[in-house]
Amino acid sequence: MGTVVPTRQVTGEVLVRNFDKTTDVEKVLALEQTCEAGDNANDMTLLQDLLGDPLSRVRHYPSYSMMVAEVDQEIVGVVRAGIKTVVCGKSGAKSVQSGSRSRTHLQDVPIYAKAAYLLGLRVSPAHRRMGIGLKLAMKMEEWCKEQGVEYMYFATTKDNAPSLNLFTDRLQYTPFRYPALLGHPIWHHSVRLPSHIEVTKLSVEAAVAMYRSVMNTEEFFPEDIDKILNHKLCAGTWVATLREDRHSGLCCGGSCRVSENMGTIESSFARSDDGRPMPKSWAVLSLWKCNEIFSFQVKGVPLYKRTGALISRCLDKALPWCNIPSFPNVFNPFGLQFLFGLHAEGPKGPELFRSLCRHAHNVSRKDGCQVLLTEVGATDPLRQSIPHWEKFSFADDVWCVKNLVKLADNGGDSDRSRKVGAELDRSSFDWCRVQCPPASTMFVDPRDV
Template sequence: MDKEMGEEEKMAGNLVRVREFIMEDLPAVEELERLCQAGLSSDQGYNGGGDDANNKNSKKKEKKKKKRGMSLYVEQIGDPFARVRHAPDHVILVAEYGDDEQVVGVIKACVRMVSRGGSSWRKAKTKKYVKAACLLGLRVSPSHRRLGIATELVRRAEAWCAARGAAYATMATTASNAASLSLFEGRFAYARFRRPLFLGHPVHRHRARVPRAHRVLQLAPPFAAAAYAALFPPTPATDAAEFVPADLPALLAHKLTRGTYLAVERSPADAARRPTSFAVLSVYDATRSLSFRVGGAPPLLRASLAAARALDRRAPWLHVPSVPDVFRPFGAYLLYGLHMSGPSGPALLRTLCRHAHNVARKNPTCAVVAADIGPNDPAAAAVPHWPRFSCDEDVWCIKKLSSVATNGNAGDDAVVDDDWTTAPPPAVLFVDPREF
């Protein structure tokens, strides 16, 4: 079978042309998104030929209640460059097929500076930051699969990123997406790397209660950047945070970051006493770039949720925790930079999540507050979430593109890289909401 596929790809090679995206390609790319979203029953968009290499944009998140068949669909809306534009080096590549130059495939890529981990940081001189490429949004038209188009798109995207100094390439998919994993692990030698948890909670109509014993403060972007620099320092340590972007101050000041919030305990008896516990997180508005939708829900569940909403409208004083209509497209607010410290840290982080819920409920298009967190992060146990809006299917894969990883700063001496691909997972896995 592999031999036959290789022959098919060789025959199709002369018919495929990969080039950079131009705005005239937008209708064709949007049509690809639509085709790869329709009629999905298993691994979204990548069920046999090579189109979806990305976990966050147009994929199916399998629920823990798999027997019910509920799935959370995510698709991009608006600016086609939205998920890569923040990186100084970014590109969208499209694949044309045949003499009519029909656009039948697309992939996005960006190269950015991120902090990296590694168990041997204390044994070898390794750079704090590394140039890492992110491949996402791989799509191939269902009518043009098994022609080597996905392979050529990934190959060209990797070459583009390597030419811009990327030392590593990363991609994300789901554990159940056998076709995507086969393409990247089998053909391109990517290795499974990290398994973030997606934790979501519905936004209710009523305000969530914030304990009086807790005080929530909003940090201005410069103070937030200073706080995160102290919390997530890219220093030689086995517990260093991974994938913290070098341009974190720009993310904190981004127009879609609704704020960075700090929670501490009130101490009226000793106001000057330094707090022993605190929690911090930032809130990002993804309603303009992502659209979510729950599919596969049983009719009884749909009816019960609709009844709860109707009751809440008629008797709001009952404070029924009615869930918005998540069976139609809705938006989400993403939490990032979650951190807690001290004996009361978990309670303070839960308070911040409630505060984020109250911020999100002011936006009528937002129905879910969600966070991607590393499974080893203590914060994961403190984040309120519903199993039906959460999953542990995400898989990040990584590949080494060069033998030397540099941080791109002029004047730095070259250093030997201790191979990030084999490093054990740290406690903190930073997920950039701009690439969700």
């Protein structure tokens, strides 16, 4: 049986205030250690260690805040939020010119919105069911409104009834998207890539140009993608092509090609500057080093299961050529890395993407990580191409969203202007009401992990 923590009687007033890094660090870290994510049926729990930095999960956003709840001078709750500008939809295609040959083509125009991701809401087990989580979330909403945020969203799981009840019933959030977290163990042995596939690491400049060309209208695509790819936590961006296509416009002699016009590189994907065609099939992904921000530890696992996992690792280490799928050591603190910016095109795209995942496994293995994680939309075509183990995956994620902008009574027209590309659109667009189309993709920002 799991430990039952008795609820305390609150005698003082609940005070919600900004986090003070000079006095609150140790108190918040201690609180985090009391909050476990677990499986009540199996008494297994997942502990997160923020590596001594309570702000580690939000300090990489353009703007962020962290608040604590205090009762009788004791910190009993905490919440964080990061603000960014993301794509929330797209308008009709319009004609644009691109490339040195000034060709005209049709291009969808992204609709941007200022959004805040709410994360790390924690309340001490002894102080739950007292409305402290509600007070923290409401106070953070007030701060986000002051910053001009239009939408707030958060992620939870379908079976997390207390979280869903708080946000959907009390705070009027709307269940919005249902992505899946897919995890894969990192084995002791490295995995081989097919000899007919070539993997090339892109320069940051080339990666930014590529993503802005092929993913800039996907939901949640961040306007500051250049900051993400330039960040010290980004291990890199890789593209996979067939070796028979390596003399095409994307990769040449181990270096990556982009068009002269970095603002619009559509011509790079249609034809390189010297007239050579692009590969018919290719795939791309990037890797984020979450292991430098936090670590996890699984506790409460029976001894016989831990022993079986240890045996598998010993066999994998002794016989690396056998490619034994060993169970990683997640029973001690372990790190993980996150795949983002997932995209593939062409008939061989899924195969190339699987090879990229194998390459990412080897990169993370060298960094000493134990798990490789990614998150994709429920209808993302690449979902079936991502190697994963069910034991390391959560297919029941729920993203909920709330419109913080006051809507007029005339059918939901917003009283704020929303940026659409370089123009302004004053239509009645409301992201909360947009249904997820079939075979749709979404960009999962690694800062949201």
